[in-house]
Amino acid sequence: MPAKIRIPTPLRKLTHNEELVETSAPNIGAAILDLQTRFPGIGERLLDANGEVRRFVNVYVNEEDIRFLQNRDTPLKDGDEVSIIPAIAGG
Secondary structure, three states: OEEEOOHHHHHHHHHHHOEEEEEEOOOOOHHHHHHHOOOOHHHHHHOOOOOOOOOOEEEOOOEEHHHHHHHHHOOOOOEEEEEEOOOOOOO
16 A cells, blocks of 8 residues: 555646545655646745755655654654645735
8 A cells, every 4th residue: 555645725727636646656755746747836835946845845754754753864664644734924
């Protein structure tokens, strides 16, 4: 069973309204590249010009923030759930 990536509502137009997308990628960086290959345009919403996860995008693996794990090198295994949470500005 591959890892599942939960796509936030603002990005679902890029995934043809799919809320959950499966990936067999070995880590978060490869999973984002997999998403970009399958859903063009999503990569630039998630990564900055240096290929790092944008500072206003939070990515969790099984509810653990990847910034406190291994960032893009955070490994994925079958059954993991990845959540992408873009920050929402307001006031």
